[in-house]
Amino acid sequence: xxxxxxxxxxxxxxxxxxxxxxxxxxxxxxxxxxxxxxxxxxxxxxxxxxxxxxxxxxxxxxxxxxxxxxxxxxxxxxxxxxxxxxxxxxxxxxxxxxxxxxxxxxxxxxxxxxxxxxxxxxxxxxxxxxxxxxxxxxxxxxxxxxxxxxxxxxxxxxxxxxxxxxxxxxxxxxxxxxxxxxxxxxxxxxxxxxxxxxxxxxxxxxxxxxxxxxxxxxxxxxxxxxxxxxxxxxxxxxxxxxxxxxxxxxxxxxxxxxxxxxxxxxxxxxxxxxxxxxxxxxxxxxxxxxxxxxxxxxxxxxxxxxxxxxxxxxxxxxxxxxxxxxxxxxxxxxxxxxxxxxxxxxxxxxxxxxxxxxxxxxxxxxxxxxxxxxxxxxxxxxxxxxxxxxxxxxxxxxxxxxxxxxxxxxxxxxxxxxxxxxxxxxxxxxxxxxxxxxxxxxxxxxxxxxxxx
Amino acid sequence: xxxxxxxxxxxxxxxxxxxxxxxxxxxxxxxxxxxxxxxxxxxxxxxxxxxxxxxxxxxxxxxxxxxxxxxxxxxxxxxxxxxxxxxxxxxxxxxxxxxxxxxxxxxxxxxxxxxxxxxxxxxxxxxxxxxxxxxxxxxxxxxxxxxxxxxxxxxxxxxxxxxxxxxxxxxxxxxxxxxxxxxxxxxxxxxxxxxxxxxxxxxxxxxxxxxxxxxxxxxxxxxxxxxxxxxxxxxxxxxxxxxxxxxxxxxxxxxxxxxxxxxxxxxxxxxxxxxxxxxxxxxxxxxxxxxxxxxxxxxxxxxxxxxxxxxxxxxxxxxxxxxxxxxxxxxxxxxxxxxxxxxxxxxxxxxxxxxxxxxxxxxxxxxxxxxxxxxxxxxxxxxxxxxxxxxxxxxxxxxxxx
Numbered sequence: 001x002x003x004x005x006x007x008x009x010x011x012x013x014x015x016x017x018x019x020x021x022x023x024x025x026x027x028x029x030x031x032x033x034x035x036x037x038x039x040x041x042x043x044x045x046x047x048x049x050x051x052x053x054x055x056x057x058x059x060x061x062x063x064x065x066x067x068x069x070x071x072x073x074x075x076x077x078x079x080x081x082x083x084x085x086x087x088x089x090x091x092x093x094x095x096x097x098x099x100x101x102x103x104x105x106x107x108x109x110x111x112x113x114x115x116x117x118x119x120x121x122x123x124x125x126x127x128x129x130x131x132x133x134x135x136x137x138x139x140x141x142x143x144x145x146x147x148x149x150x151x152x153x154x155x156x157x158x159x160x161x162x163x164x165x166x167x168x169x170x171x172x173x174x175x176x177x178x179x180x181x182x183x184x185x186x187x188x189x190x191x192x193x194x195x196x197x198x199x200x201x202x203x204x205x206x207x208x209x210x211x212x213x214x215x216x217x218x219x220x221x222x223x224x225x226x227x228x229x230x231x232x233x234x235x236x237x238x239x240x241x242x243x244x245x246x247x248x249x250x251x252x253x254x255x256x257x258x259x260x261x262x263x264x265x266x267x268x269x270x271x272x273x274x275x276x277x278x279x280x281x282x283x284x285x286x287x288x289x290x291x292x293x294x295x296x297x298x299x300x301x302x303x304x305x306x307x308x309x310x311x312x313x314x315x316x317x318x319x320x321x322x323x324x325x326x327x328x329x330x331x332x333x334x335x336x337x338x339x340x341x342x343x344x345x346x347x348x349x350x351x352x353x354x355x356x357x358x359x360x361x362x363x364x365x366x367x368x369x370x371x372x373x374x375x376x377x378x379x380x381x382x383x384x385x386x387x388x389x390x391x392x393x394x395x396x397x398x399x400x401x402x403x404x405x406x407x408x409x410x411x412x413x414x415x416x417x418x419x420x421x422x423x424x425x426x427x428x429x430x431x432x433x434x435x436x437x438x439x440x441x442x443x444x445x446x447x448x449x450x451x452x453x
Numbered sequence: 454x455x456x457x458x459x460x461x462x463x464x465x466x467x468x469x470x471x472x473x474x475x476x477x478x479x480x481x482x483x484x485x486x487x488x489x490x491x492x493x494x495x496x497x498x499x500x501x502x503x504x505x506x507x508x509x510x511x512x513x514x515x516x517x518x519x520x521x522x523x524x525x526x527x528x529x530x531x532x533x534x535x536x537x538x539x540x541x542x543x544x545x546x547x548x549x550x551x552x553x554x555x556x557x558x559x560x561x562x563x564x565x566x567x568x569x570x571x572x573x574x575x576x577x578x579x580x581x582x583x584x585x586x587x588x589x590x591x592x593x594x595x596x597x598x599x600x601x602x603x604x605x606x607x608x609x610x611x612x613x614x615x616x617x618x619x620x621x622x623x624x625x626x627x628x629x630x631x632x633x634x635x636x637x638x639x640x641x642x643x644x645x646x647x648x649x650x651x652x653x654x655x656x657x658x659x660x661x662x663x664x665x666x667x668x669x670x671x672x673x674x675x676x677x678x679x680x681x682x683x684x685x686x687x688x689x690x691x692x693x694x695x696x697x698x699x700x701x702x703x704x705x706x707x708x709x710x711x712x713x714x715x716x717x718x719x720x721x722x723x724x725x726x727x728x729x730x731x732x733x734x735x736x737x738x739x740x741x742x743x744x745x746x747x748x749x750x751x752x753x754x755x756x757x758x759x760x761x762x763x764x765x766x767x768x769x770x771x772x773x774x775x776x777x778x779x780x781x782x783x784x785x786x787x788x789x790x791x792x793x794x795x796x797x798x799x800x801x802x803x804x805x806x807x808x809x810x811x812x813x814x815x816x817x818x819x820x821x822x823x824x825x826x827x828x829x830x831x832x833x834x835x836x837x838x839x840x841x842x843x844x845x846x847x848x849x850x851x852x853x854x855x
Contacts, residue, residue: 013499199632220787235850301498308497335487337454342488343506350502356511356730357502375504376484378585379627382508383790384734395791395839413843421496428497432508433627438496 004196005230009391010218011426012160015307016366017327019276020269021166029286030097032075033318034060036090038311039071039130040442041139041449044090052079056128060093068143074262074284086124087149088089092318095284099391103259111180111255119184128254130321131247135228135240137449138420147241149188149232152179154204154245155195157222158306158425160276162267162324164245164431165201167278171249172203178252182243193227194244196356204245220391225423234418236317239269246324253357266319269301271368272296281319287326290314299300299331301371301417308425310436332372343375350374353430354385356376378433389426394418396427403444408451411444421445477577481584505626506844509589511732515723516780518594519713520562522706524554526716527601530671530709531557535658537666543707553776557563557657558712560605561596568609569595576625583821587626587633587786588616594634594780597713598773598821599641603648610646611637631828642821650817652676655709674698674771679814681760685768691759695767703770712724714776724779733783736792737799739779744803745769752811760811768807777806777820780795787828794831794838802827 036044044061048054054073063069075097084093120143123129134141141147148372155164168175183190189211190419192198196214213231220226234240250264262283268290269276279290286300295315303310304320307327311320319326338344347357351367359365386396394415402410421438428437461483466472482508483489493500518557529549533541569592570584577584582744595612615637629835642649652672653660659671670677670687677694680686706716713719727733749765756762769775782788782802789798802823809819816822 015499097831220729233849235846299550301492303498307499312494312497312498327498331492333490333492335458335490337457338486338488338506340454343504343510347502352502352507354501354503354508354731356507356732359502369499371498372488373491373493373500374488374502375500375506376489376491376583378505378583379625379784381505381627382793384795385787388793393842393845395842398792399841404676413846414839415846425497429499430501432501432503432505434500434504436495 005213005215005221005227006232007215007217007226007314007391009388010220011075011389011430012157012219013307013369013429014101014364015159016271016368017269017273017276017329018160018366019162019269019278021163021278023265023278023280024195026289026297028097028281029289030077030099031080031286031318032073032077032095032097032282032284033286034073034093034095034284035065035318035320036061036071036093038064038321039140041137041446042069042071044071046093048079048093050079050082053077054079054095055102055104056262058108059127060095060401061090063140068124069129069140070124070127070262071130071132072104073095074282075262082345088128090242101261103261106254106258106260108258109181109255111252114181114184115363116184119181122255123181123251126254128251128258131243131251132182133242135225135234135242135420136417137445137453138422139449141239141241145239147186147239149187149365150182150186150190150208150241150243151224151228151231152182152190152192152243152245152248153199153222153224154192154200155222156306156324157195159219160269160325160327161222161306162265162269162278167198167246167265167267167324168249169201170203171253172206173451174252174256174290175203175245175249175398176206176208176252177255178248178250179207179209180252181255182248185241187233191227191231192223193231195222204247205374217391220423223423225418225420226391229418236412236417238403238417244322244324247322257301264324266323267325268328269325270296270307272298272300272328272330283319283321286316287313287319287321290326291315291328295328299333301331302328303329307369307428310421311336330368330370330387332370336372343369353389357361373434375432375434377435380431380433382432385432386427386429389430390423392418392423396424396437399444400424400427400435400440403440403447406444406447408448411448416444416448461486474578474581477583478574480854483585488730505586506589508732509586510520511726511730512590512780513593513704515726515732516590516597518595518719518722519597519716519776520558520721522605522660522716522719523597523601523714524558525551526554526706526709527557527712528552528554529707529840530656531658534659534662534665534671537669539669550822554601557601558596561599561601561603561608561712562593564608565595565612566592568612569616572613572621576621580625582625585626586702587629591615591637592632595637597712598638598776600649600654601644601658601712602654603641606642607648608637608737610666611640614640627786629786630832631825632781635781635828636819639825642818648678651766654723662697671709674703675710675817675818678760678763678771679817681758682814686759691762694759698771700767700770703767706770711773714773717770717775720775720779727779727783733779734785734788734795736795737783737788738778740796740799741767741782741803741806744800744805745774745778745807746803747800748804748807752807753797768810773818773820774803774806777824778803781802781820782827787831789834791835791838793841794834797838798827798831798834801830846847
């Protein structure tokens with residue numbers, strides 16, 4: 001079973017600003033936020049009001065259409081503000097943290113002997129369920145489903161991604177406890193997929209109760225979608241659950257300590273960060289302490305997550321629920337003269353996969369790439385470019401087009417059940433016509449959920 | 454650069470002002486000079502440096518050798534026709550020949566771009582979309598695939614027909630079914646056959662000259678070959694053909710023909726640029742050439758007339774085959790879009806190019822017909838390739854449930 005999968009189609013975008021393997025500490029601010037927008041497809045139903053006091057682990061809101069899925073406060077404190085957007089949609093629940101965190105009472109569970117029902121009930125009641133996502137659709141898993149397998153990726157191959165071997169080093173006990181609970185959720189196998197070309201940490205090497213798989217090659221080798229496709233692809237009607245390895249350790253820690261403690265290590269990366277490093281933080285924390293005196297001059301974009309799939313946040317915004325890194329890159333909001341730094345330049349500095357700029361002569365150079373889209377949106381013209389970075393037996397452009405014109409049969413035939421928007425991040429990056437493919441796929445998946453699921 | 458940008462901004466029409474409708478036109482010019490300050494909002498925060506303008510520019514760069522050689526070649530055959538001496542030394546009077554060619558070809562380029570881009574801008578204003586870059590390449594291709602003597606007004610009509618009927622009715626760049634440049638050529642070919650075929654038009658100025666010396670013919674290599682199928686061939690045998698058009702002359706391009714199609718070397722330089730930059734698909738290009746060679750070889754085996762006996766190498770260096778292989782068949786919009794489909798598409802189109810050329814002497818330029826035909830067939834090829842993928846997925850499901 002343990003054969004190594006080699007990913008040849010893909011792309012490693014080499015960016016400046018990789019985090020040094022140093023763990024440092026900063027004082028967090030007391031402004032925390034829980035963002036319902038992090039949870040795609042969740043309609044929040046508030047349990048608390050502005051001014052209420054909560055403990056860490058108290059329910060803040062639940063999913064209106066799936067009441068058992070609860071979302072809990074990462075810290076204790078006072079609900080200071082519920083930020084609403086258009087049509088009174090809740091964007092953020094702001095919490096002012098106490099100086100000393102007080103934890104809510106939690107039920108006890110023995111991860112080794114728990115039954116499937118116990119494990120489910122525990123994760124739901126303690127507010128840990130949102131970490132578990134489901135494919136197809138790529139949303140929070142439906143507790144009533146019975147997944148055929150669970151997939152965990154033991155590394156992240158995206159640009160500037162945190163090194164899980166470093167982040168989880170020494171967390172073996174927590175990781176194993178987390179795995180023990182997670183493996184209970186399926187009658188099938190739980191797959192842990194590791195990067196065979198890296199030095200694998202003991203945390204993963206010694207993991208029990210899971211199938212060990214090995215993969216190597218170009219990004220998106222670390223994407224769980226790629227791994228599912230090559231190990232046990234999803235067919236129509238099947239469900240596969242996925243969970244991030246760092247979140248597994250987090251669940252394990254909470255099980256072991258019986259405290260709703262969402263402390264984790266994140267990487268602060270990007271070309272505009274003066275000293276990219278790892279920091280300990282709590283989910284939902286404000287990002288400003290990490291950026292203070294640490295960002296280069298100029299207009300920058302702060303991203304919660306990586307450059308391919310992350311969310312744009314303000315410099316005083318908050319870490320997203322699933323993010324394991326913060327990336328800061330320059331904004332590209334200035335016009336460029338085409339002969340000197342536009343489409344007619346020789347382009348020794350401009351990164352492109354296509355070899356139309358001379359930058360292909362220096363493929364190993366680490367680059368600074370800003371947020372300029374480098375062109376206007378057009379209809380698809382160039383073909384074959386996405387296939388080079390898309391290691392699936394799926395036609396990416398045809399699936400994207402099927403999503404654009406909402407042809408459900410065609411989407412189904414072309415493999416919509418196997419993909420998540422993040423799998424198309426590289427396609428979006430290389431697209432000459434600058435189409436926002438991830439959004440298109442997201443809308444396609446939403447349509448599938450509305451009409452078929 | 455700041456001052457140019459300021460100047461451009463001064464002319465920017467207000468979005469709800471009197472000239473708001475003209476905004477796409479301003480955008481068109483602005484984006485030629487500047488990469489607009491557009492930043493990513495959704496999805497990936499960084500994007501590849503390439504855009505459609507860059508891609509199209511690479512094709513134009515790749516076409517420059519053909520254009521320059523075409524100008525010289527036009528001049529050369531003009532002087533040949535004038536002197537009536539088919540053996541005029543090729544590299545003599547270099548400046549004079551090139552200058553004649555410039556005066557002949559440049560107006561074609563200017564008319565093609567002027568009229569074509571004019572139509573593009575009109576549609577951009579009418580439909581309020583941005584001006585797409587597709588015509589930048591078509592505008593250069595069209596002058597290179599017509600005889601240098603084609604009247605400018607005909608060219609203008611052909612360009613309008615190609616852009617409107619070939620492209621804009623389908624929704625503009627990226628939506629067309631058949632190659633724009635070949636649409637223009639086909640329009641000229643069927644609309645004004647006297648200006649597009651025969652043995653008078655391939656040497657610039659020949660039609661206006663008096664009777665030429667005996668034995669002088671302005672036909673192309675293909676024109677001569679086509680007569681082998683008739684009862685009255687111009688050349689007695691294939692040996693005579695080889696003597697008149699030595700292989701190396703055809704490769705260098707020292708034969709009469711459309712402006713840019715004659716020199717295999719100039720086209721080869723373009724091919725290297727397109728393949729090195731990854732703009733054109735090597736799958737299509739190589740399989741097209743292989744298809745042509747294969748069909749040439751099959752005809753060799755058949756050998757019903759001297760044309761069929763022509764060696765496959767000779768087949769692909771004369772006429773528009775090489776130009777079609779590099780610049781026409783590889784047009785990504787009209788070609789097959791799947792990698793497997795590209796092999797099939799290229800091979801069959803190459804095969805049909807030689808097939809049409811040899812079996813139907815009424816259309817000596819089989820390449821145009823074959824490519825247009827396979828432009829239409831490409832979605833069908835893709836359909837079956839994709840169906841194979843779909844049934845693979847279905848099969849996986851069945852083995853699972855069984």
